Structures are given as structure tokens and as C-alpha cells.
Amino acid sequence: MNDSLNSTMVPTPFRVQRVRRETHDTFTLELRPPDGSRTLPFAPGQFNMLYMFGVGEVPISISGDPSHPERIVHTTRVVGTVTRAMHTLKPSDSLGVRGPFGTPWPVEKAYGSDIMIIAGGIGLAPLRPAVYQILSQREKFGKVVILSGTRTPADILFRKEMEQWRSRFDVDLFTTVDRAMSGWKGNVGVVTTLISRAPVDPQNSVAMVCGPEVMMRFTVMELQKRGIGGDRIYVSMERNMKCGLGLCGHCQYGPTFVCKDGPVYPFNRIKDYFAIREI
Amino acid sequence: MENLEQLLEHHPFFKGLEPKHIKLVAGCGSNVKFEAGEFLFKEGEEANAFFILRRGKIAVEAFAAERGSIIIDTLNDGDILGWSWLIPPYNWHFDAKAVELTRAVALDARCLRTKCEEDHDLGYELLKRFAQIIEDRLQATRIQLLDLYSVSS
Numbered sequence: 001m002n003d004s005l006n007s008t009m010v011p012t013p014f015r016v017q018r019v020r021r022e023t024h025d026t027f028t029l030e031l032r033p034p035d036g037s038r039t040l041p042f043a044p045g046q047f048n049m050l051y052m053f054g055v056g057e058v059p060i061s062i063s064g065d066p067s068h069p070e071r072i073v074h075t076t077r078v079v080g081t082v083t084r085a086m087h088t089l090k091p092s093d094s095l096g097v098r099g100p101f102g103t104p105w106p107v108e109k110a111y112g113s114d115i116m117i118i119a120g121g122i123g124l125a126p127l128r129p130a131v132y133q134i135l136s137q138r139e140k141f142g143k144v145v146i147l148s149g150t151r152t153p154a155d156i157l158f159r160k161e162m163e164q165w166r167s168r169f170d171v172d173l174f175t176t177v178d179r180a181m182s183g184w185k186g187n188v189g190v191v192t193t194l195i196s197r198a199p200v201d202p203q204n205s206v207a208m209v210c211g212p213e214v215m216m217r218f219t220v221m222e223l224q225k226r227g228i229g230g231d232r233i234y235v236s237m238e239r240n241m242k243c244g245l246g247l248c249g250h251c252q253y254g255p256t257f258v259c260k261d262g263p264v265y266p267f268n269r270i271k272d273y274f275a276i277r278e279i
Numbered sequence: 280m281e282n283l284e285q286l287l288e289h290h291p292f293f294k295g296l297e298p299k300h301i302k303l304v305a306g307c308g309s310n311v312k313f314e315a316g317e318f319l320f321k322e323g324e325e326a327n328a329f330f331i332l333r334r335g336k337i338a339v340e341a342f343a344a345e346r347g348s349i350i351i352d353t354l355n356d357g358d359i360l361g362w363s364w365l366i367p368p369y370n371w372h373f374d375a376k377a378v379e380l381t382r383a384v385a386l387d388a389r390c391l392r393t394k395c396e397e398d399h400d401l402g403y404e405l406l407k408r409f410a411q412i413i414e415d416r417l418q419a420t421r422i423q424l425l426d427l428y429s430v431s432s
Contacts, residue, residue, distance in 0.1 A: 120428060121427065151428040155428065178428070181349060182340055182349070184350055186353075188350040188351065189419055197357075
């Protein structure tokens with residue numbers, strides 16, 4: 001493991017190996033360390049700070065396979081100056097990387113349980129490493145259900161992989177979009193409407209949820225209605241993360257720092273802050 | 280093979296309904312089948328039934344000039360379709376189209392309305408259940424209106 005990356009504030013330059021346009025406003029970067037020999041082990045749910053030289057640094061979740069730490073994969077959406085600049089990157093360009101940071105999805109803790117992966121929009125990206133890890137040790141879990149919601153059919157991420165997951169007999173995958181024109185053969189409706197039909201045992205399920213905060217709020221309500229306790233619901237929070245080490249205080253969330261104590265939290269740990277609009 | 284009464288009895292929507300009421304409701308029911316692309320009903324038509332979807336998928340659509348038909352919601356196995364039969368003037372507000380081969384139970388609206396007028400307990404029990412569905416769909420629509428995945432979110 002490259003300890004210097006964990007211990008320093010200085011980004012290491014990585015080389016862009018591959019760029020994939022996922023949808024009209026999302027893209028995936030595959031990065032390699034400059035010397036090619038080092039790896040950057042990470043746990044599903046963690047993020048890196050990515051630095052576009054001369055533009056700025058942003059926290060981006062890792063969306064790749066944790067069993068391939070030699071390939072650092074990030075999927076992001078073009079939403080601001082830095083990601084807009086990243087969108088112009090081409091293979092062999094350079095990008096600064098610090099990390100990985102943050103808490104992981106509780107994949108090992110969930111051994112023996114049914115799993116619900118619930119993603120909204122780009123929220124599927126931070127969950128994909130958890131899906132990889134779960135499927136690589138499929139026998140250790142009960143039912144595995146993936147629920148994914150996007151705005152329109154054109155916004156569906158990782159289409160090819162989703163089809164592969166859907167075709168597995170040991171995975172139940174349901175997708176839905178918020179709007180579609182006539183002729184769309186899939187589901188229309190918000191992702192929360194899929195929860196009631198997920199074939200899991202609520203008493204023995206672990207839910208991992210990632211998406212816009214408002215989506216997670218309604219998702220948690222629906223999961224609780226289904227009988228899944230707040231100690232078995234995990235959410236990935238997003239705040240203005242800067243240092244990634246819990247030092248600068250930019251990402252303070254209640255008494256915690258999202259970069260260090262999160263981004264993945266058991267819902268019970270943050271439930272008192274979840275409904276407070278000011279934080 | 281389940282008969283209509285047994286089918287209703289085991290459906291979550293009718294959970295807790297007295298056997299005599301199940302019998303009354305079943306008396307208004309019939310099995311129906313829709314091919315992919317076939318309309319169950321169209322906006323403005325008389326709402327003369329509601330449907331319990333046994334297997335298949337239905338798209339609830341609205342037509343907007345220059346944009347075509349927009350899917351508002353999809354309903355799947357076990358879902359209940361239609362409450363306009365309960366509310367005057369008993370006309371559908373949307374189109375409902377089978378996305379794939381769909382089998383359903385259709386409950387005749389006139390028959391049910393008459394039975395509800397004659398037996399207010401039955402009417403109240405049905406209204407309670409439809410109120411829950413209306414509430415669930417209203418909540419879902421509100422969340423849909425939030426446009427959760429827009430760039431600003």
C-alpha cells in the first residue's frame with residue numbers, strides 16, 4: 001500500500017488510462033499510478049480527492065472494483081468548474097490523487113443478511129464497488145437486491161453491467177426512471193416505490209443507500225416502513241470536503257466530519273441531524 | 280387453482296375484509312387479459328372498472344400536444360389500477376396501456392358502487408383501502424416533482 005498517499009496532503013500525479021462517457025453528463029476515469037507498479041487499495045464506499053492542476057480539488061467516490069486496486073476508477077457528473085475541467089481529460093493526461101479517505105460500506109458486517117443496494121442517479125457509482133465485492137463472495141449473503149432510480153432512461157448508468165447483474169439468477173435488480181415517453185418498457189416512478197416489492201426479509205436485511213440527500217430521506221422512511229431498523233440502514237453523505245482528514249472542518253455534520261467519520265454512516269448515528277435543514 | 284374469491288382474500292389490498300364483503304366484491308369481478316400495446320382505458324372515457332393486476336405491466340400515461348404520450352407511472356404484479364370509478368363524474372383522467380401481456384381482475388364499477396350504497400360498511404372498507412393507495416401515489420408524485428436527480432440536487 002502506498003502509505004504516503006494516506007499520510008500527506010500532497011496529491012500524487014496519476015495518469016489517465018481510459019475515459020468513458022457514461023451519459024450526457026457523467027463520465028468515468030480510469031487512473032493508473034505514474035510508475036505503474038504501485039496499487040491504491042481501497043474499501044467500497046471510500047473516496048479520493050482528485051486535483052485538476054490549476055483548477056481545484058474535489059472529493060469523488062471510487063467506483064471501481066476493490067479487487068483491482070491497480071486501477072483507480074472514478075465516475076462523476078459534470079456539475080462544477082473542476083468536474084467540467086475533468087470532463088476534458090484524455091488518456092495519458094495527469095490528475096492529482098489523494099486518498100483513499102472515509103468509511104466503507106459494511107459489506108463484511110452484512111454477511112448472512114439479505115442485501116438491499118438502493119441507488120439514486122449518480123449514487124450508483126459509490127455503490128458499485130460494494131456490488132462487486134458482494135458478488136465476488138455471493139455465497140456469504142442471503143438475497144441480493146439492487147434498486148436503481150434515475151431521471152430518464154438516458155441517465156441510466158453502467159447499462160452493460162446492469163444488464164449483466166439483471167441476468168444473474170442470484171440477483172434481483174429493479175430499475176425505474178422518474179419520467180419517460182410512451183414506448184419505454186421499463187418502470188416509471190421514484191425509486192422509493194420499488195422498496196415495497198423487494199424480495200427480502202426485513203428482519204434480516206442490510207440496506208446501503210446512496211443518492212441525493214432528499215432521495216435518501218424518503219428512502220429511509222420507506223425502509224423503516226418495511227421494518228428495516230435504522231441500525232441496518234447505511235447512507236452515504238456528501239458535504240463540502242476539503243482536507244479529507246477531518247482537520248479543516250469544512251465537512252462538519254453534527255459532531256462528525258463526513259470525510260473522516262463518513263461518508264458512509266449507519267443511519268442511527270446521524271438520524272438526529274438528518275432532518276435538520278441548517279446543517 | 281384459486282377462484283376469484285380466494286384470489287381477493289389473499290390479496291394484500293383486501294386483507295382484513297370480512298368474508299361476506301369479499302363475496303360481494305368477487306361478484307363484480309371478472310378475469311381480463313390485455314396484449315402488449317392494448318389500452319385498458321383512455322382519458323375521458325367512463326371509469327367503469329378498477330383492476331387488480333395479476334401479472335404484467337401497465338403504463339399510466341398522459342398525452343401532451345407536441346410531446347406525445349408521457350408515462351407518469353407504471354404498475355406491476357399485485358398493484359391496483361384506477362380510482363376514478365369512485366369519484367363523480369366517473370371518468371378516467373389518464374390513459375392506461377399494457378406494456379406487456381397483462382392479466383388482471385376487473386371489478387365492475389356500477390356493480391360495486393351499487394353494493395357500496397347498499398352496504399356502507401363495505402363502502403367504508405373499500406374507501407379506506409383506496410385512500411391508502413391515493414396517499415401512496417400522491418407521495419410518490421410529490422417526490423417525483425422534486426426532480427431528485429437534477430443538477431442542482
